[in-house]
Amino acid sequence: MSDPQNEMQDLYRELILDHSRNPRHFGRLSDATHTADGINPLCGDKLKLYLRVDDQGCIESSSFEGSGCAISVASASLMTDTVTGLPVDEAESCFEEITQRLTSDNDTSRSDAGLDKLRALDGVRAYPARVKCATLAWHALHSALENETTPATTE
Amino acid sequence: MSAPAHISAAASWRSDFPALQQEVQGQPLAYLDSAASAQQPASVIDAIAKYEREDHANVHRGVHTLSHRATEAYEGSRDKIRGFINARSRSEIVLTSGTTESINLVAQSFCRPRLQPGDKIVITHLEHHANIVPWQLVCEQTGAELAVAPINERGEVELGEMLELIDDKTFFVGVAHVSNALGTVCPVARIIEHAKARGIPVLVDGAQGVPHLDVDVQALGCDFYAFSGHKMFGPTGTGVLWGREELLDAMPPWQGGGDMILEVSFDKTIYNDLPYKFEAGTPNISGVVGFGAAVDYLQAIGMQHIADYEHDLHDYMVGELKKIDGIRLIGEAREQASVQSFLLDDIHSHDLGTILDHQGVAIRTGHHCAMPVMQYFGISGTARASLALYNNRDDVDRLVAALGKAREIFG
Numbered sequence: 001m002s003d004p005q006n007e008m009q010d011l012y013r014e015l016i017l018d019h020s021r022n023p024r025h026f027g028r029l030s031d032a033t034h035t036a037d038g039i040n041p042l043c044g045d046k047l048k049l050y051l052r053v054d055d056q057g058c059i060e061s062s063s064f065e066g067s068g069c070a071i072s073v074a075s076a077s078l079m080t081d082t083v084t085g086l087p088v089d090e091a092e093s094c095f096e097e098i099t100q101r102l103t104s105d106n107d108t109s110r111s112d113a114g115l116d117k118l119r120a121l122d123g124v125r126a127y128p129a130r131v132k133c134a135t136l137a138w139h140a141l142h143s144a145l146e147n148e149t150t151p152a153t154t155e
Numbered sequence: 156m157s158a159p160a161h162i163s164a165a166a167s168w169r170s171d172f173p174a175l176q177q178e179v180q181g182q183p184l185a186y187l188d189s190a191a192s193a194q195q196p197a198s199v200i201d202a203i204a205k206y207e208r209e210d211h212a213n214v215h216r217g218v219h220t221l222s223h224r225a226t227e228a229y230e231g232s233r234d235k236i237r238g239f240i241n242a243r244s245r246s247e248i249v250l251t252s253g254t255t256e257s258i259n260l261v262a263q264s265f266c267r268p269r270l271q272p273g274d275k276i277v278i279t280h281l282e283h284h285a286n287i288v289p290w291q292l293v294c295e296q297t298g299a300e301l302a303v304a305p306i307n308e309r310g311e312v313e314l315g316e317m318l319e320l321i322d323d324k325t326f327f328v329g330v331a332h333v334s335n336a337l338g339t340v341c342p343v344a345r346i347i348e349h350a351k352a353r354g355i356p357v358l359v360d361g362a363q364g365v366p367h368l369d370v371d372v373q374a375l376g377c378d379f380y381a382f383s384g385h386k387m388f389g390p391t392g393t394g395v396l397w398g399r400e401e402l403l404d405a406m407p408p409w410q411g412g413g414d415m416i417l418e419v420s421f422d423k424t425i426y427n428d429l430p431y432k433f434e435a436g437t438p439n440i441s442g443v444v445g446f447g448a449a450v451d452y453l454q455a456i457g458m459q460h461i462a463d464y465e466h467d468l469h470d471y472m473v474g475e476l477k478k479i480d481g482i483r484l485i486g487e488a489r490e491q492a493s494v495q496s497f498l499l500d501d502i503h504s505h506d507l508g509t510i511l512d513h514q515g516v517a518i519r520t521g522h523h524c525a526m527p528v529m530q531y532f533g534i535s536g537t538a539r540a541s542l543a544l545y546n547n548r549d550d551v552d553r554l555v556a557a558l559g560k561a562r563e564i565f566g
Contacts, residue, residue, distance in 0.1 A: 069503035
């Protein structure tokens, strides 16, 4: 068992704190082609995700609104950073990889330079109660791309 | 201040609770989440274990020795609970799975058959979801309307407006004895007096009342009082609906099944007497045995003694919290039980909860199943520290130090 204080720093890494204080892509996207709501029923946190997908099936831009804990806001900020510019199918692969990585006991994911920044979220793996905070935005992404009409939840 | 006597008393109470003797994250556990669920003293745990090891059988059914013992233990708890809240008769003590079931029972069995479209049910803005949603359901089913009395910035019910809402169109009133989110002690006596003068029945949600206050249902004068075992140092899955015998008698059963009948045929079923009419199926026998042991524990100390101790400790906690830069207390009622919600800077309550957990300090974070309270204050949630008889000033100091750590991280 590692030192709890180090684990704490591992969860609230500088990159996470930076993205939670200054979230990127924050706000409404007026010409969105896809939107989804994400709700974490445990804490009542909500976010709304906007995507604009172009004719070639590429995520041209993305943004989000809402309030939440540092982990969920940072995760949404990092997520929108990551998927902007990606083809839809690659964004879906990211969703699968990230949710798999954060929820499984063993990290079996491939190394991928594009996802390296998201390693900042790996600290939540030690906090089962907080994994849902980190995956909420990703579930909303999946839901938006699937054009689901009911809000995404982490349940 | 008579702190020394209090401190020595609390030290001995604390040692009664095995769960509090452990370390969490390498530090002694400071458990400040009793309003969510209180820890159990060894006497409760031992009573359950003894029952399971030696006395377990089904109740009210067999003629054999163990069935007799199980029935004696189960019914013995009912008698203890009757004494604890000073109910007139054991027939008025309906054992349920908890406050939530107790309130739903009243909504569906007392209110639903009687409500007419346009009738009003009055509650307050402070309620836990368990004292909101059952009334919304029965309003949808009957065309009745839910009216909500407002609160003020201190987190108190606006009594004048509440009393105005309780008028000729009001069929029923539901009110929390103590707010779970803010700790506010509601002026239930005034509300009951006003409603009774108009012949309107009142249910008091006592889930947070019984752990902190000396409750006497006859003195209160309400018609129904609902509470849970696990908020008062008993096991989860146990609860009580106390109701006036004449009201319970006139209500149809809530669920059908074994134990709630006298005679069943396909032509006609005759229901059992009170309170068994409302206790269909095999109950949570071991839980109720533990519940009885929890009542014994509290009565041996005395509720007034506990209330005095908690009041002093809560004053200390509020004083210490107020010294922290960036603290915002949510709920500063003039009469408040030992529950305190707060925010620190703009740190989300879940982040606070995780950081505090790392210091071995357990608090509740989020909306506390009272989303309308959060909406009133324009926030998504709070951090909440709730004190019980086993807490002490060291727990409060640990809370304050851990909040300092949170400010360091979020700087």
